Amino acid sequence: MSLFSLDRIPAAVLPALQSNLHRYEEALSDAGLLDQVAGLGAALLQELQGCFLASDYVAAQLIRFPELLLELAGSGQLHRSHEPGYYASTLHTLLQPVADEAGLSKPLRQFRRREMVRIIWRDSNGLADYQETVRDLSAMADACIDQALNKIYPWMEPQFGLPYYKDKSGGQSDQTMPLVVLGMGKLGARELNLSSDIDLIFAYAHEGETRGGRKDMAHRDFYNRLGQKLIKALDENTVDGFVFRVDMRLRPYGSSGALALNFRAMESYYEEQGREWERYAMIKARAIGSDNGDGEKLLQRLKPFVYRRYVDFGVIESLRELKKLINQEVLRRGNEDNVKTGAGGIREVEFIAQVFQLIRGGQDVELQQRNLLQVMGIIRDLGLLPPEIVQTLCDDYVFLRNVEHRIQALQDRQTQLLPEEEVQQARIAIGLGFADWATFYQTLNQARQRVRTHFDAVIAAPQDQDEVAVLDQAVSLWLTEQSAEQAIEDLQQLGFSEPQNTWNLLHEFQTSRQVTHMQAVGRERLDKLMPLLINACAQQADPDLTFQRVLRLVEAILRRSAYIALLVENPSSLERLAMLFAASPWVADTIARYPMLLDTLLNEATLLKPTDVDTLKNELRQVLLRIPEDDLERQMDALRQFKHSHVLRVAASEIAGTLPIMKVSDYLTWLAETLLQAVLDLSWHQMVEKYGRPLRADGSPCEQDFIIIGYGKVGGIELSYSSDLDLVFIHDADSSGSTDGEKSIDNSVFFARLGQRIIHILTSKMASGELYETDMRLRPSGNAGLLVSTLKAFQDYQQEKAWNWEHQALVRARVVAGCPQLAERFNAVREGILSAPRDxxxxxxxxxxxxxxxxxxxxxxxxxxxxxxxxxxxxxxxxxxxxxxxxxxxxxxxxxxxxxxxxxxxxxxxxxxxxxxxxxxxxxxxxxxxxxxxxxxxxxxxxxxxxxxxxxxxxxxxxxxxxxxxxxxxxxxxxxxx
Structure with a gap:
């Protein structure tokens, strides 16, 4: 009598399931284990049927090793999730007795077999969700790589010695230098699928020679040999199968490159020869292993290659080319039903996430994540895609990944192609909970259509997004060889009133060394852009003047073709750019000086809608949270970019007539106050970290007992675009006290240095300009006075020594940042001085x-x-x-x-x-x-x-x-x- 009841099994899959179960019962009988398995209970046997329905691979392993099910069931691990660290600790124990390379192969493969059966069992029976499945597969791969490497590395010492770090004097230190293993792709993102290759890159810190063995060896030779041994331990197909197929083609120079490179060579390669697709690959790179500190350092050094510090729209164009090649390959091989690379497949969801990562990840550092679902959540939180679209994409992605797992579970083959055999189709559909293949396939196509729609919306070519009619004359002026007479005639027809001067400018630019020596990609982008810009300038009241201003911008961004790509990607926005440039040379000059503002200028959703003060503060807080606390340079740069962006939005709103004059000054003043508070907070934090907190007279620590007083335009809420800030600094700590840090200083010195630091952050000249020009001459006693006064000293000066003009200035004095309690005390002092009796x-x-x-x-x-x-x-x-x-x-x-x-x-x-x-x-x-x-x-x-x-x-x-x-x-x- 059979162990299994097949009454409820659909007829379409019954033959395949019966075959697997019959062979398994025979194996159990031969091993004398039939009764023990029967005693596991009906529920577990029902799960076994579900697993055999999903996977011939599991059936084959349990038929070959019938005792494996009893072991797994007895451990209870079929019905519970593994704790973090389980794979590493378990495999470490298993490999403890292994003494040489020959003995390493079998336990690794046995470990992989056991865990694959468990993972597929839980996945196919709905006991684990998608995220647990990919997490377990990735953790298993990490453990196999790390534990195998930990065994092989010391085995090389007797013959070749080991590599060591350099010490500070240039000699060898006593600490051995590990092989860095970078996990790429799905392994790097901890998203490994059921039958995935593992993409690896090997690296090491520096060149040198090993020591301690019978024969010294160059580091590069040692690590290449070590890498080969690791690959063999994982990839070799023995009677026990393989652990993981290893793919090294993502390394620098691909299959023709050295198996392992030193850090300097890695950095040089990506700086000089790194291609766009390698940026996509490096997004998910992760240092694997317990000793991966060197790997983290390497990834930090490579980060500038992956994430540009500016908004980089050039990646969309490269992604289109990459997707085009994939589509051609899919069609050539007839792989339209590939759930990974086909239309609306897994790869397109990944591309959507990666586009936003590469465009904005240099500035929005929280996008620098590996895991796709986490990245999609950040894309939603940053408002880059609507929440409902993000949710749909995430749901469809998980569905597609589950389909991928069902395809691969069948025979442990790395494929994402839907099967053509009806029985296999039925097994996938029923295993995923559908009544039949037709119902499943309809749901799958709906998901793929949604993904393709959103994918096209993100990376569609500009001509698909916006119907911008470019006049023939604009195209001819840039893309054809013309005589001066013909060019002037074309400019006249476009509406240019000074065609000779404009042609001279255009021709001089077109034949300039900057343009003629551009690289191919940049020149191709420029050729797309210039007709669009000429066309946009022609729509303005003064096309000649507008073109003159726009051309300065193009000259400024010629060597940074990502900005040219940004303009090409937004053709319908170029008319708005031309309109603003026509209206304001200040806008034109500002954007030419700081091209990073183009992203603000072209963002129609926010350009003409300056935010309220609370939103402004929250936006700046979010910006600064993305930057490490100890990276002052990036903080200062972020403050400047934030200011430029919001000032531009106010200027555009004023030009467009959507913001009245009083509101213009309000917004500019709110912006200054927000930035001043942020500068004070940064400065205070740095000073307290270094010196501790100043103490009050009663011994309690000060909680930022400091205020910034704004005079003049900032005090009177009347700032303009280029206004400087008239400031006075006041504190209210005990002047005779000191700070409570290990490096204690007098309170007066602390606050003087705090004031100096604030001025430094505000006025330092950087690539993104200065934050604000400041004037401190209105402080008590002017330039001869202390940079920071106590409130008492300020009051005494105003009452006893101040001139009448200083009291006039005090009329427009207002606390713009700092301690609210001290601000109230200052306001009382101010009103007392202003209301004093006067003749x-x-x-x-x-x-x-x-x-x-x-x-x-x-x-x-x-x-x-x-x-x-x-x-x-x-x-x-x-x-x-x-x-x-x-x-x-x-x-x-x-x-x-x-x-x-x-x-x-x-x-x-x-x-x-x-x-x-x-x-x-x-x-x-x-x-x-x-x-x-x-x-x-x-x-x-x-x-x-x-x-x-x-x-x-x-x-x-x-x-x-x-x-x-x-x-x-x-x-x-x-x-x-x-």
């Missing part, structure tokens, strides 16, 4: 005298009163300094605060001119007409200065402008100070 006549006199002094030094007019007859092209009006301009309004607001805040405290509570004037109206100290006139003029002047800033135009306009506004301001000035 009205003396106050008026001092304000007027200071204004006259400024006019004599800074104004384009020497007299106070404007003569309306002195108008016309020969005369200009300086919006800021001239009479009737911005400074007059600022002085009026400051006077009102100093004059009235003692009697009417609300007048002193605001720091920006518009709201000071609002308070003056509310408190009845200025008439509605005067307030309205001043505010109207102020907004007009501010709007004009912003427009001029975007045009790189200074602060002067024709004297024909703003005549009424100037007269009204001067009339209010006379009325106030008469």
């Amino acid at each position: 009205e006549a003396k106050l008026k006199q001092e304000v007027v005298e200071m204004r006259q002094k400024m006019l004599s030094h800074l104004s384009t007019y020497k007299e106070l009163e404007l003569n309306p007859d002195r108008l016309g092209a020969d005369f200009t009006f300086n919006l800021k300094q001239d009479p009737g301009g911005i400074v007059d309004i600022e002085f009026l607001a400051q006077y009102l605060v100093l004059r009235w805040s003692g009697e009417k405290p609300p007048v002193a509570q605001r720091t920006d001119n518009m709201r000071i004037l609002d308070s003056a109206l509310e408190q009845g100290v200025m008439s509605p007409d005067d307030v309205s006139a001043l505010q109207s003029a102020y907004l007009l002047y501010r709007s004009q200065t912003h427009a001029l800033a975007l045009l790189n135009g200074g602060t002067s306009v024709s004297a024909d402008l703003f005549i009424n506004e100037r007269r009204q301001v001067r009339e209010i000035w006379r009325k106030t100070f008469s």
Whole structure:
């Protein structure tokens, strides 16, 4: 009587299952184990049927070794997950008695056989999910590589000696140098499939000679021989089978290269000869083994090859080429039903993840992951793909991987092709829970269609994404040999009003050494870009000027063709680029100087939508979290890129008319405050790490008892695009105390160095520019004073020594970063100083005298009163300094605060001119007409200065402008100070 009940087995798979079960029962009978297996219970025998249905390989192993099922069932491991470290510790124990290479083969293969049966059993019966299956397979491979290497390495010492590290003097140290094994592909990502090759690369730290053996050997020869022995131990097919098929073709120079290379040679290869597909391969590279510290160092050295520090859209083009080759191979071999490389297969999901990793992984370092599902989660969190698309891709990927496992489990063959035999098809469909092959195949095709749709959306060629009509003349101007006359005629037809000058620029650029000596890939991208750009410039009101500005950008990015690829990949966005360049030379100059901003410029979803202050802070926090705490250079670079990106968004919004003038200044000020707080936090952390925390008078440690005071434009919430920052630093620790670190210093020294560090981070010139230019001259005693004052010292100075103009400046002083409690104390001190009693006549006199002094030094007019007859092209009006301009309004607001805040405290509570004037109206100290006139003029002047800033135009306009506004301001000035 049979052990197995086959009543519920579908007829389509019954013959195959009966054959396997019959042969197994015969093997059990011959071994005298039939009764013992029968005693395992109906549930386990039912699982055995499910396993045999899924895998002829498992059936063959249990038929050959019938006692194996009893061993696995008795251990309980068929029904529980392995603990971390199980594979390494178990194999280490198994190999303990092995004394030579000849004895290594059998236990490795026995170990692999046992674990493969267990893994397929759990997978085919739904006892393990996809993630456990690939994790166990990868851990098993790691253990086999590591434990085999640990045995073989010392066996080489008697004959050849061992390699050693160099010591600091250049000699040999006493520490042996291991072979670095990099696991690539699915092994590197811990995603190994049921019948996968393992892709490996071997490396070692440096050249030299072994010592301690009968015959010294060059390191390269030693490691090549060691690598060969490791491959043989794993890959050789013996009577016991193999452990893992080993593929070394991903190493530098492929099959023709040395089996192992030293680190310097590895780095040199990838720097000079590394190809685009090798970047994809290196994403998943992982150092394998218990002694893998050298491997981690090597991967860090190779990281710049994999992840560019800029946004790299060039990878999309290379991926298209790679996918095109794969598609051609699939068609040539008739492999359309390959669930890995066919349309909508596993490889396309991997490509989607890798595209985002290679485009943005240099900046968004959390994308530098190996595991696909983890990467997809980060892509979702960064907003690079919608959550529902990410979820669909992950679900379909897991489904496709499970199908792959079913295909491979059948006969332990590395294939991803769906079988053609009906019985095998039925076994896969039923094993995956489907009623029949047709139902399964429909579900599979739906999954593959979804994957292909999302894949195409990510890597579709630009002409597929955007229908951009490029005029024939634009193509001819760049891609055909033309006479000057024909080129000028084409430019005229496109709408260029100065075709001769534009042709001269274009021809000079086209024939320049920079262009003619470009590498093939870069030149091909440039040839795609230039007609698009000429076409986009032709759509602007002033095509010639726009082209002149755009050409400077192209010249700036010629040697970084990834930026050219980014523009080619976004053809519909080029018109927006041309529009912004046409509107603002400041935008054009900024982007030419910092091409990394192109990604911001071309991101339509965020470009014209500056974020609110909370989102701004959170975005910057996320950016800095991705950078190691001790990497100050990268932190400083990230701060600068963050600033440039957000300033550009504000400028684009202002040009597009989606952001009013007051909001422009608000956003720019919020941005400065956010960055200042981040700079303070970084500086504080570094100082505390080095010196400990400053102690208060009661002995308790300070929790950042430090504030940054913003004066002028930042204090008045009126920043423009290129404004510098007027800052004052204040602390509130015990000046006589010291820090609590091992390297203790006086509190005063600590805070002085903290201030210096803040200024260093703000003002250091880097490739991405400086963060902000700062001016510290408004601190107590100016340049002669301490860089950082205590709050008490600041208060004493303001009350006893400060000039009236310093109290005027204090009107626009505001805490912009630092300790909230200290900020409250500062605000109380500020309001107390501003509201102190003052002699009205003396106050008026001092304000007027200071204004006259400024006019004599800074104004384009020497007299106070404007003569309306002195108008016309020969005369200009300086919006800021001239009479009737911005400074007059600022002085009026400051006077009102100093004059009235003692009697009417609300007048002193605001720091920006518009709201000071609002308070003056509310408190009845200025008439509605005067307030309205001043505010109207102020907004007009501010709007004009912003427009001029975007045009790189200074602060002067024709004297024909703003005549009424100037007269009204001067009339209010006379009325106030008469």
